[in-house]
Amino acid sequence: MDAFNPSIQLTDADRLDRLRLIRSENVGPRTFRSLVRHFGSARTALERLPELARRGGAARPGRICSDEDARAELAACGQYGVSLLAPGEAGYPPRLATLDDAPPLLGLRGARETAMRPMLAIVGSRNASGAGLKFAGQLARELSQAGFVIVSGLARGIDQAAHRASLAGGTVAALAGGHDRIYPPEHEDLLAAIVERSGVAISEMPLGHEPRARDFPRRNRLISGCALGVVVVEAAHRSGSLITARMAAEQGREVFAVPGSPLDPRAAGTNDLIKQGATLVTHAADVIQAVAPIMERPLASSFREHDGDPLAPDPQSDERERIVSLLGPAPILIDDLIRMAATSPAIVRAVLLELELAGRLERQGGGLVALI
Amino acid sequence: MDAFNPSIQLTDADRLDRLRLIRSENVGPRTFRSLVRHFGSARTALERLPELARRGGAARPGRICSDEDARAELAACGQYGVSLLAPGEAGYPPRLATLDDAPPLLGLRGARETAMRPMLAIVGSRNASGAGLKFAGQLARELSQAGFVIVSGLARGIDQAAHRASLAGGTVAALAGGHDRIYPPEHEDLLAAIVERSGVAISEMPLGHEPRARDFPRRNRLISGCALGVVVVEAAHRSGSLITARMAAEQGREVFAVPGSPLDPRAAGTNDLIKQGATLVTHAADVIQAVAPIMERPLASSFREHDGDPLAPDPQSDERERIVSLLGPAPILIDDLIRMAATSPAIVRAVLLELELAGRLERQGGGLVALI
Numbered sequence: 001m002d003a004f005n006p007s008i009q010l011t012d013a014d015r016l017d018r019l020r021l022i023r024s025e026n027v028g029p030r031t032f033r034s035l036v037r038h039f040g041s042a043r044t045a046l047e048r049l050p051e052l053a054r055r056g057g058a059a060r061p062g063r064i065c066s067d068e069d070a071r072a073e074l075a076a077c078g079q080y081g082v083s084l085l086a087p088g089e090a091g092y093p094p095r096l097a098t099l100d101d102a103p104p105l106l107g108l109r110g111a112r113e114t115a116m117r118p119m120l121a122i123v124g125s126r127n128a129s130g131a132g133l134k135f136a137g138q139l140a141r142e143l144s145q146a147g148f149v150i151v152s153g154l155a156r157g158i159d160q161a162a163h164r165a166s167l168a169g170g171t172v173a174a175l176a177g178g179h180d181r182i183y184p185p186e187h188e189d190l191l192a193a194i195v196e197r198s199g200v201a202i203s204e205m206p207l208g209h210e211p212r213a214r215d216f217p218r219r220n221r222l223i224s225g226c227a228l229g230v231v232v233v234e235a236a237h238r239s240g241s242l243i244t245a246r247m248a249a250e251q252g253r254e255v256f257a258v259p260g261s262p263l264d265p266r267a268a269g270t271n272d273l274i275k276q277g278a279t280l281v282t283h284a285a286d287v288i289q290a291v292a293p294i295m296e297r298p299l300a301s302s303f304r305e306h307d308g309d310p311l312a313p314d315p316q317s318d319e320r321e322r323i324v325s326l327l328g329p330a331p332i333l334i335d336d337l338i339r340m341a342a343t344s345p346a347i348v349r350a351v352l353l354e355l356e357l358a359g360r361l362e363r364q365g366g367g368l369v370a371l372i
Numbered sequence: 373m374d375a376f377n378p379s380i381q382l383t384d385a386d387r388l389d390r391l392r393l394i395r396s397e398n399v400g401p402r403t404f405r406s407l408v409r410h411f412g413s414a415r416t417a418l419e420r421l422p423e424l425a426r427r428g429g430a431a432r433p434g435r436i437c438s439d440e441d442a443r444a445e446l447a448a449c450g451q452y453g454v455s456l457l458a459p460g461e462a463g464y465p466p467r468l469a470t471l472d473d474a475p476p477l478l479g480l481r482g483a484r485e486t487a488m489r490p491m492l493a494i495v496g497s498r499n500a501s502g503a504g505l506k507f508a509g510q511l512a513r514e515l516s517q518a519g520f521v522i523v524s525g526l527a528r529g530i531d532q533a534a535h536r537a538s539l540a541g542g543t544v545a546a547l548a549g550g551h552d553r554i555y556p557p558e559h560e561d562l563l564a565a566i567v568e569r570s571g572v573a574i575s576e577m578p579l580g581h582e583p584r585a586r587d588f589p590r591r592n593r594l595i596s597g598c599a600l601g602v603v604v605v606e607a608a609h610r611s612g613s614l615i616t617a618r619m620a621a622e623q624g625r626e627v628f629a630v631p632g633s634p635l636d637p638r639a640a641g642t643n644d645l646i647k648q649g650a651t652l653v654t655h656a657a658d659v660i661q662a663v664a665p666i667m668e669r670p671l672a673s674s675f676r677e678h679d680g681d682p683l684a685p686d687p688q689s690d691e692r693e694r695i696v697s698l699l700g701p702a703p704i705l706i707d708d709l710i711r712m713a714a715t716s717p718a719i720v721r722a723v724l725l726e727l728e729l730a731g732r733l734e735r736q737g738g739g740l741v742a743l744i
Contacts, residue, residue: 131633131635131636132633134635135633135634135635258633258634259631259632259633259634259639259643259646259652260631260632260633261503261504261507261630261631261632261633261636261639262507262630262631262653262654262655263503263506263507264503264633267631267633268654271631271652271654272654274631274646274652275652275654275658280631280643280646280647280652281634282634282640282643282644282647283634286647
């Protein structure tokens, strides 16, 4: 089983600092983690942000979330029943916590114990076929009865069918917008039922955040990240569900796909996934058998944001210039950059942080960075 | 490409001897091969048959096909346009010739050059869905246009769709009965069109042989044996097409399967094949890519029936008794039998032949034998 003992309990002050840091301009989950590793705490990172951004060449200082704004958000969350949890706290999905880009604070509404149980994701087309909807429901019901929590994206089609069929066993809806901005709006009732029946809604976005197109792929990493594996039920070529499958593979999650006729465009994506090595699913047992050995392995030790390395000295201007000159719009591996820069890894990382905070650097998956 | 130079041209006398031997009681393709290996020629084997059967403990001597009957069959074949070909002769499908149980004489009607080209088998349900029929036709047409000859079983459903779509490029129908006993009868016109358009009908059965249920699995080995690979388009659990797929795997042929919805019982067999390692097919290119490297390899050297080993001495009665006592109704590996019999392999093989000809031994695939 997913043996995981929550080991962390933030103080109110810690939580406030983390919230201010992650809500500040140019700070995403990866930058957050780099900052905390570099400075040892969110508090110190916040204090050093303006100086770092200036050194990184920011034209104007990035907006830092104020103590007041963060307190207001925490209060609003409280009224809305949303807990803001750090990786390692009770209610933070254990597998999600192991990601490099795990949300530093995850907004969770509902039963925390459900979010701690082993999960399987079921996703698929919004305009699903009748057969696809029926199979998604059947699969979700059987996996739910086998003890798995079903996680999905609350979308039309396959997602909602998976949620509905697993309501009794607990289901997790990962949202692309804030907890008060449900998409699609007609699924507000479904979400209410999910939370009422010991399910959970999760989001890394602040209350009031309207989901934009680019928020959905970002949200998809939460769906796969929470789960032992992702089952794609129906998916056309180049559909969002395939993004979730790709993320699952990058995160080391199992990828499952439901086959369909070659003449059905809604099966083109899932058939391709099987060709690429995804496990073919026709019964719940196909999924259960594949994840059983994974559940027996202990989870990678929980999220450690600060590894206790001594803080790096501030980079010298010539070091900074040399590193910047090695960067360009084409992505480069940080490891390659360190080799070429002929300086310490800590210095390279510090310069990258400065550039990031100045809004000049983009961090991609797989250790790649590029100038914007 | 399938480089294969026909290297054999039987004399009329050879052909007559082979026909008499294979049409004699208790002589199947494997026994035929053992006899010719053991005695060096079909003629000598024929002469020794009664004695062997008697030694094997036959209650009555097995019927030996008379010279007269064999001549009559050859004459009837000639009138019907059927050639009786030996492995290695022009018109005998080269890959079929490499099987352990290749028919010693294959009845062929139609264009011999078509039977020498690289083949792919397409098989599937008799009660196929509209989508299955459409896909089978589409695939057969594309593979045919890519230069492959399509081989199938002339059955209702998927088989006939594959034949029809590949008429222009040449297609091979493998029959379970004699060339004058077409099953199902409503496909006589289709078979006429196949032969007329440079296609081929093949059968190992004599003219006048009505196909029985047990002849179809036997026929299926010809379909897979001729081909580089077998594509199963639709197949329920435990259907005949799955027997063809199993034979293909045993023969070292590629196995391909077309996926379908888990809710469609006609896709249950094909989805299972994919789970077991068959290549998923949604486009002709999936098949072509998989067989391309196989076509580049030279074909195993052509069928050698007589390996030039010195003839084994006749077994002594105590040797025969010892070997028979080691046999039972449970199948045993010939190699194990040789080890346990503490005598020469040639002696063991000679005793097995005697038992076979006496109708007391069943030879199964994979070197297994059992008493009947």
